[in-house]
Amino acid sequence: MSTVDPSLRDDIIAAIPNLRAFAISLSGSVDRADDLVQETLLRAFANISSFRPGTNLPAWLFTILRNLFRSEYRKRRREVPDSDGAFAATLTTNPDQTTHLDFEDFRIALDKLPSDQREALVLVGASGFSYEEAAEICECAVGTIKSRVNRARKRLGELLAIEGDDDFGPDKTTRAVQAAERA
Template structure:
């Protein structure tokens, strides 16, 4: 076994939650995402010699994960056991809270984005990578990432009927009730 800096191991472990979130956004399936993260970690540890100290470790890990997902996608693209979602729809239950419904609406809208836009938005918007880091991960120009993020945000806003920041949060009825309670 090759010896390496123990802080590197700690940094890899610290990246797991963000890797998992990214894997879930790519695959749309928690179990598949966990498998992707596990395989990413195995490959990262097996190839630590190819990591250049002083470079961006999370970007290196996200690139491994993205490449694994793309390879898996190419292998599985002919597998479509539930293409119309009919079976999956029988497994869902209606949520009790509006926030959960809002999240489901967001998730459904996010899933309709083209993969390159969804990937860029998740990297920049949810995982906190800079445009430059996301461009490195996706192996494209910074301007391309900015364009993809902008198009993704605009499209999500259209699909979710969000015109300005005030549209986030409670619905109009709940806001009115809260305002009345504050006055009363």
């Protein structure tokens, strides 16, 4: 921080009671007002080089305070009041690291499929081609593509130990923990 002219520092300190009164009128809370004034002073001293001597110092300080209050007000409008933490306690997320591991398991299993089944599955499942379009690309009958895709899906399910829809998403342990937290 650059050296502040002692008279300018004294003028800033002299403005504190008026800043505090203004902050109380804006926030309606003495504690919040004190925080606003403190942040105003920190910003004023951090940006003292932008103050032009000979201009209205209190107006500059009040502008900083007002802008701080408005910024925080806009930010708080988007926040959910949760002082007791009840809402936060209901929020859960799945761990990120399992997604990478699941994808790696899928990639390994996909590589174990015969090439004709892998090709059909990628064309229909990942690339979004219809069975007819995939059959045209592979130069075979539509029934052949349907059969290859069906066998590929079944084999992938076996390789990945997928028994049903419940095997998608969080694992059984994670689901049990999440259910216990909600109860």
